[in-house]
Amino acid sequence: xxxxxxxxxxxxxxxxxxxxxxxxxxxxxxxxxxxxxxxxxxxxxxxxxxxxxxxxxxxxxxxxxxxxxxxxxxxxxxxxxxxxxxx
Amino acid sequence: xxxxxxxxxxxxxxxxxxxxxxxxxxxxxxxxxxxxxxxxxxxxxxxxxxxxxxxxxxxxxxxxxxxxxxxxxxxxxxxxxxxxxxxxxxxxxxxxxxxxxxxxxxxxxxxxxxxxxxxxxxxxxxxxxxxxxxxxxxxxxxxxxxxxxxxxxxxxxxxxxxxxxxxxxxxxxxxxxxxxxxxxxxxxxxxxxxxxxxxxxxxxxxxxxxxxxxxxxxxxxxxxxxxxxxxxxxxxxxxxxxxxxxxxxxxxxxxxxxxxxxxxxxxxxxxxxxxxxxxxxxxxxxxxxxxxxxxxxxxxxxxxxxxxxxxxxxxxxxxxxxxxxxxxxxxxxxxxxxxxxxxxxxxxxxxxxxxxxxxxxxxxxxxxxxxxxxxxxxxxxxxxxxxxxxxxxxxxxxxxxxxxxxxxxxxxxxxxxx
Numbered sequence: 458x459x460x461x462x463x464x465x466x467x468x469x470x471x472x473x474x475x476x477x478x479x480x481x482x483x484x485x486x487x488x489x490x491x492x493x494x495x496x497x498x499x500x501x502x503x504x505x506x507x508x509x510x511x512x513x514x515x516x517x518x519x520x521x522x523x524x525x526x527x528x529x530x531x532x533x534x535x536x537x538x539x540x541x542x543x544x
Numbered sequence: 545x546x547x548x549x550x551x552x553x554x555x556x557x558x559x560x561x562x563x564x565x566x567x568x569x570x571x572x573x574x575x576x577x578x579x580x581x582x583x584x585x586x587x588x589x590x591x592x593x594x595x596x597x598x599x600x601x602x603x604x605x606x607x608x609x610x611x612x613x614x615x616x617x618x619x620x621x622x623x624x625x626x627x628x629x630x631x632x633x634x635x636x637x638x639x640x641x642x643x644x645x646x647x648x649x650x651x652x653x654x655x656x657x658x659x660x661x662x663x664x665x666x667x668x669x670x671x672x673x674x675x676x677x678x679x680x681x682x683x684x685x686x687x688x689x690x691x692x693x694x695x696x697x698x699x700x701x702x703x704x705x706x707x708x709x710x711x712x713x714x715x716x717x718x719x720x721x722x723x724x725x726x727x728x729x730x731x732x733x734x735x736x737x738x739x740x741x742x743x744x745x746x747x748x749x750x751x752x753x754x755x756x757x758x759x760x761x762x763x764x765x766x767x768x769x770x771x772x773x774x775x776x777x778x779x780x781x782x783x784x785x786x787x788x789x790x791x792x793x794x795x796x797x798x799x800x801x802x803x804x805x806x807x808x809x810x811x812x813x814x815x816x817x818x819x820x821x822x823x824x825x826x827x828x829x830x831x832x833x834x835x836x837x838x839x840x841x842x843x844x845x846x847x848x849x850x851x852x853x854x855x856x857x858x859x860x861x862x863x864x865x866x867x868x869x870x871x872x873x874x875x876x877x878x879x880x881x882x883x884x885x886x887x888x889x890x891x892x893x894x895x896x897x898x899x900x901x902x903x904x905x906x907x908x909x910x911x912x913x914x915x916x917x918x919x920x921x922x923x924x925x926x927x928x929x930x931x932x933x934x935x936x937x938x939x940x941x942x943x944x945x946x947x948x949x950x951x952x953x954x955x956x957x958x959x960x961x962x
Contacts, residue, residue, distance in 0.1 A: 505685075508565040508634050
């Protein structure tokens with residue numbers, strides 16, 4: 458996996474206990490057309506607070522271009538922004 | 545029972561916090577591994593080095609020097625702007641971890657704390673192991689390294705945490721003073737700064753050991769009570785408590801600002817003084833005091849510094865009164881040269897419970913007090929920008945000058961008292 462740190466648009470689901478589950482997101486790399494990726498499986502969730510900044514890290518798996526890929530998305534609590542961190 | 549004090553100090557705090565923050569957001573470069581500094585804004589003439597990385601130290605870059613000279617020493621130097629809100633967040637996160645171990649914490653400044661582990665040997669049998677655990681937790685969870693100094697008082701713990709960096713645990717118990725502390729240059733001692741050090745060098749004191757073994761009477765004669773303090777420190781004698789709050793009874797309040805441009809006319813200078821007075825007077829009223837001495841300091845674009853002070857007949861806490869006196873002082877002392885830096889300081893406090901009015905004064909104190917109180921309340925509730933004097937509109941000047949960058953009210957700064 459390589460660090461990308463791309464800002465992404467995310468559809469997520471928050472349950473009544475405050476647990477956030479990412480469902481699908483879309484992103485644009487350079488001038489390529491916008492592509493939507495559905496998150497097939499969340500393998501691991503953990504939170505990190507590097508430099509006191511809390512981010513929730515999701516290790517996920519999806520089929521992209523007919524190929525199974527592993528990647529990591531992060532949610533920054535203070536700004537409510539999602540990033541595709543590694544792929 | 546002997547005490548056990550930890551002093552925990554983040555290594556190149558501003559820089560490693562910025563580095564950890566950038567890495568978290570996917571930056572590929574770790575600022576700590578290259579020559580880099582956190583520097584102020586050169587446009588508004590705050591261009592000095594605030595923190596340097598360890599590789600930058602090899603280029604002989606010092607904290608406090610100008611970015612211009614730092615760049616001259618190291619051409620490829622990476623300069624990042626400061627981000628004070630992040631620093632507060634890092635400091636809070638670090639404090640949260642400390643709180644899990646002991647309730648007795650003194651937050652000495654934004655990046656260092658004293659932790660008191662006295663009488664806790666049943667909870668933490670091995671203090672070195674405890675220090676390692678805290679150090680590793682901060683490294684893994686928060687992404688930056690700290691130095692921990694362990695001793696039986698605050699002074700020795702602070703000296704110990706300064707030994708070798710980064711990411712280390714050091715001890716300095718009284719039995720180790722001779723071999724670990726005494727060979728160090730005298731400048732490394734707390735309270736020996738750029739003013740005291742040359743005086744000590746004149747007495748042929750170059751190391752802490754020489755100071756510790758020097759004749760105390762001569763020191764007291766040359767440096768007065770300060771001589772006794774540093775002699776005690778050099779011998780590791782210090783008994784202050786780990787205080788929950790850094791608050792000590794204030795003796796004076798002051799604010800100063802470096803202006804983004806050179807001030808060349810009286811009107812603008814008065815406006816800057818007014819904005820400083822607003823901050824100073826509000827802090828004074830907040831501390832429930834009145835002051836009787838007001839002083840003003842000026843640093844010209846030639847960097848020559850001069851100041852003047854005046855004792856009042858009647859103690860006051862009024863913004864207007866302080867401003868009037870400050871302007872009077874300024875008009876008397878200013879030599880007409882371009883001004884780079886202005887400061888307003890007040891001292892000699894007394895309680896503001898009663899107001900002693902003067903027969904010779906035609907100043908309506910009651911009316912002025914009402915307006916000051918109202919303005920203070922509005923500013924506390926809605927922020928310092930809620931009510932602004934009209935002379936600041938479109939003036940390009942800040943309506944309340946001094947202190948840290950915008951919005952950093954509770955920023956703990958290091959004090960000269962342990």
